[in-house]
Structure formats: structure tokens, C-alpha cells
Amino acid sequence: MKKIEYFYNIIYYFFYRASIKFANFIAKPIFFIYKYIYKIPKIRQYYNNKGINDPLEWHKQKFKNELLENTNLGYGTIIGAGLAQFTFVLFYIGIYHIFKYSFLPTFEDSFGYVLTVTYILAFTTDVILCQKDDKGEKYIKEFNKRKGWWRTKWKIITILSLFLSLWFSLTTSSGGNVGQFLISLHSNI
DSSP states (O other), X not given: OHHHHHHHHHHHHHHHHHHHHHHHHHHHHHHHHHHHHTTSHHHHHHHHHTTXXXXXXXXXXXXXXXXXXXXXXXXXXXXXXXXXXXXXXXXHHHHHHHHXXXXXXXXXOOHXXXXXXXXXXXXXXXXXXXXXXXXXXXXXXXHHTOOTHHHHHHHHHHHHHHHHHHHHHHXXXXXXXXXXXXXXXXXXX
């Protein structure tokens, strides 16, 4: 269980870092515009009265510390957890397909129900492996200290885990090779 927790938190961490980098990329043009807005005398005077000498740097720090990299509930944690959960949703859908086509090949299901149940399972997995006892925050602090080859290796594994879970979900569906094979095992269909 500890290895699954570690693996899940690594995936969560690198999705967290990727969402922060994406948000920084999107924010650059906005801060470029802010740079000229803060040169307007009335606006500059407003911030000077509040004791802020450089409002652009103040907003950049506030954006970074409170919105992006806040490990409690920031943009990075929300998007990172969502992508990690989505990876597990795809994995659980693949497991559902295998179970369905192995034991109940004629069962008619609603994809909305399947998606709801698998997302509840993925969310429960996230709560147990990452949110309970603030494990996610502890792992983020631990992983921020690591450098070099470890980071490169796990970035690649994180990206591959998303694509492999998508591949697993699609190949086990009724249109995929594994799904068609499991359905063909039942000759009376």
C-alpha cells in the first residue's frame, strides 16, 4: 500500500508542477499588461498609500504564493489532483470493462453511471492516498527537495501513466482488442 501511495503522490506532484508551469505561461501576458497599468499615476498612488512600492512584484508574489503554489488549496493542487484522479478514472473504467465483458457481456449500462461510479472510486482513492493526514502536502515538500535524474524519470512516468491508462481504458472497451476478445469468448452472443 505504501508503494501505491508513493506512486500516486508522485503522479499528483508532477501534475501539480505542470499546472503551475502552465498557469505561469498564461499569466505572463497578463503581467505584461499590468506592468503598464501600474504606471498610471492614480493607480500607483493607490498602492503607495497602502505601503506597496512595487505593485507588480507584489501581485506576482501574491499570485505565486496564494494562488499557484498554495499546497493547501491552490490552483496547482486542484488541477494536479484532478489530473491524477482522471488517470485513475481511466484505469478503473478499464477494470470495469474487463469485469463486464468477462462476466456480463450482454449487460446494457449507461456511460454516465459508469463514469460517476469510477470517479467516486478515483476520488476515494485520492482521499485515502493523498488527502488523509495531509499526505499530499508532505510529499510535495519532500519532492521539491529532489533534483536531477529522479525528476526526469518520474516526469516521463507521469506522462506515460496518463497515456497508458487511456490506452488501457480504450483497449478494454467493446471497440478495443481486449474487449472484443472478451466478448468473443461468449459464443452465444
